[in-house]
Amino acid sequence: MHMNADQSEEALSRLVEPGRVHRRIYTDPAIFELEMSRIFGAAWTYVGHESQIKHPGDYFCTRVARKSLVVVRGQDGEIRALHNQCAHRGAMVVANDAGCTGEFQCCYHGWTYHLDGRLKAVPLNHGYPDDFDPRSPNTAMVQVPRVKSYRGFIFLSLAAQGQSFEDFIGYMKTSLDDMVDRAPDGEIEVAGGVFKHTYNGNWKLYLENLCDAAHPWFTHRSSIAAAEQQKDDVYSDGSGEIAIRQMRQNGAPYSFWESQVGIWTYPNGHSYLGDYHDDAKLVAAMNDPTFQEYFAALEARKGKAETQRIMEVRRWNSNIYPNLSMMSQFQQLRVIHPVAVDRTVVHTFCFKLRGAPEQMFRNAISFANVVNGTGSLVLTDDLEIYNRITLGLGSEGAEWLQIGRGYKSDVPDAHGGRKGKNSTSEVYIRNMFDAWRGYMLGKADATSRHEAVA
Amino acid sequence: MTILDTEARSSAPIMAKMDLRTCEAFLIHEARLLDEGHFDAWLALFTPDARYWVPSQPGQMSPFDTVSLMYDDRRLLETRVRRLADPRIYSQEPRSRTSRIVTNLSLEPGGSEPGQIVRSKFILVEFRREEQRLFAGTYTHRLVGDGDTRRIAMKRVDLVNCDAPLDGLVVPF
Numbered sequence: 001m002h003m004n005a006d007q008s009e010e011a012l013s014r015l016v017e018p019g020r021v022h023r024r025i026y027t028d029p030a031i032f033e034l035e036m037s038r039i040f041g042a043a044w045t046y047v048g049h050e051s052q053i054k055h056p057g058d059y060f061c062t063r064v065a066r067k068s069l070v071v072v073r074g075q076d077g078e079i080r081a082l083h084n085q086c087a088h089r090g091a092m093v094v095a096n097d098a099g100c101t102g103e104f105q106c107c108y109h110g111w112t113y114h115l116d117g118r119l120k121a122v123p124l125n126h127g128y129p130d131d132f133d134p135r136s137p138n139t140a141m142v143q144v145p146r147v148k149s150y151r152g153f154i155f156l157s158l159a160a161q162g163q164s165f166e167d168f169i170g171y172m173k174t175s176l177d178d179m180v181d182r183a184p185d186g187e188i189e190v191a192g193g194v195f196k197h198t199y200n201g202n203w204k205l206y207l208e209n210l211c212d213a214a215h216p217w218f219t220h221r222s223s224i225a226a227a228e229q230q231k232d233d234v235y236s237d238g239s240g241e242i243a244i245r246q247m248r249q250n251g252a253p254y255s256f257w258e259s260q261v262g263i264w265t266y267p268n269g270h271s272y273l274g275d276y277h278d279d280a281k282l283v284a285a286m287n288d289p290t291f292q293e294y295f296a297a298l299e300a301r302k303g304k305a306e307t308q309r310i311m312e313v314r315r316w317n318s319n320i321y322p323n324l325s326m327m328s329q330f331q332q333l334r335v336i337h338p339v340a341v342d343r344t345v346v347h348t349f350c351f352k353l354r355g356a357p358e359q360m361f362r363n364a365i366s367f368a369n370v371v372n373g374t375g376s377l378v379l380t381d382d383l384e385i386y387n388r389i390t391l392g393l394g395s396e397g398a399e400w401l402q403i404g405r406g407y408k409s410d411v412p413d414a415h416g417g418r419k420g421k422n423s424t425s426e427v428y429i430r431n432m433f434d435a436w437r438g439y440m441l442g443k444a445d446a447t448s449r450h451e452a453v454a
Numbered sequence: 455m456t457i458l459d460t461e462a463r464s465s466a467p468i469m470a471k472m473d474l475r476t477c478e479a480f481l482i483h484e485a486r487l488l489d490e491g492h493f494d495a496w497l498a499l500f501t502p503d504a505r506y507w508v509p510s511q512p513g514q515m516s517p518f519d520t521v522s523l524m525y526d527d528r529r530l531l532e533t534r535v536r537r538l539a540d541p542r543i544y545s546q547e548p549r550s551r552t553s554r555i556v557t558n559l560s561l562e563p564g565g566s567e568p569g570q571i572v573r574s575k576f577i578l579v580e581f582r583r584e585e586q587r588l589f590a591g592t593y594t595h596r597l598v599g600d601g602d603t604r605r606i607a608m609k610r611v612d613l614v615n616c617d618a619p620l621d622g623l624v625v626p627f
Contacts, residue, residue, distance in 0.1 A: 194617070195510060198619040222537045225542070230536070239526075362518045373521065374523050374623050381544050
């Protein structure tokens, strides 16, 4: 292995070339540690949605860069994130995944904190030295320096300084907008539980697969064939119908991916796969009663022109580097949690659109089961791929991995990004590695993309 | 559903036909079909409008408002089983080997739907590619019919770790 390999800027820089990356990027624990501090410790990462903490005192726990955090709505309504550690002896203070509380109390000696992390009370407080100051930041649960909520999506940066959220998200805020705009009442809420899946592989592999239009026809052929052979007159309560339609859609021939689907990328590693589904292909097809009801609700609240604009946003997976992927047509969201260089956990969520027919949410649940479910007929083959990449990289095969597909034919996009000639371009992977270089080489603005492809 | 409610049972004539011993034999037969990879034969145990459900949350009330590790109506269950036979099912290359123990059976009072609710505990060991995984939980079967016509109208599988991060689940529970 390359445990003690050179980590200088120059050495790191050499690992990424325009059309290929060095295998060490996926296997070297030292590089993973650097990624945790330089990417996950600096970038804006998605942690949750405001609907998970509607009321003062509501909180949930999460991890960023493996650090245990509490995200909480204070009595003043502000959202803050705290490092989940007692300032006394270091114990994790909040042990429940989520809840509502007036204060946080450590189970070890009873140190108690306000929701903004300030120390509130200490039992036996006469016994501490004279310079013990309960108002000092040294006796608080430490706040994460930067937290930003954009239309309900909560992001944070563990770094006090750096790129603003607005610069970080750039044009990709339109994907966040799309999720919210699709709600007739203009509000969405997290609902329907969480899937947690895991694999023995690097975190980057997950994001690199989500816009990969060249793999479904091959990787998912068992579910495609099984779905194509399925008789449609067999009993379904609607759940199976959605699943089977999606699996058949995965079986679109290469010509479809090359002629109708597109891939768009933007600075800081973000990208989306577009025009894969439109509403005629969705289960909520134009002549579907549920979709008609939904369409009417949208028109009633937003008007004809705005409804048409919303419906013409046709994005499959939108990936916001380094830890978020979302899909607004079926209200799905995934959060990527790196655990180790060869271990990743992904949490997936569904959103309920306020003002939409109840059946829409039921469709979102059925869709989640087939696309994000741990027992899905589709995702299980993706997980197998991630595991196999780790096993493959455990050999001493090719030193450089290819990410050059479409390299010569990518073109600029009107919003400052770059798009593939068609969806099978690996431009979205190259784009992520441009961001990777930017973060890893200490250029927090990660604007190296055009240098990298120059 | 807690313990036997004899009054509820005696009020349902269909239930009276089922006794613990034949239910146990049926569940052991089902487990054997799964362990031996006879998935078509396993599918044939289900009624035409059957549902097969592995919730994602402890005590999950509905498959429609919350995601499920598996929730198959008959149409999706047929597709799931057909995929298991496909030689290109990469997540089963190599195949899993499984061994299940089904025990602690009890007959439970049913709801409004026909048939007999049978609750049991299971332990399932899955071995694949140098790794052995251990699953445990509760089976809830709703069985209808008798003798050779006995079928599964509903099967619910509550894993003790249903909300844990899990690698892919391919072989049915």
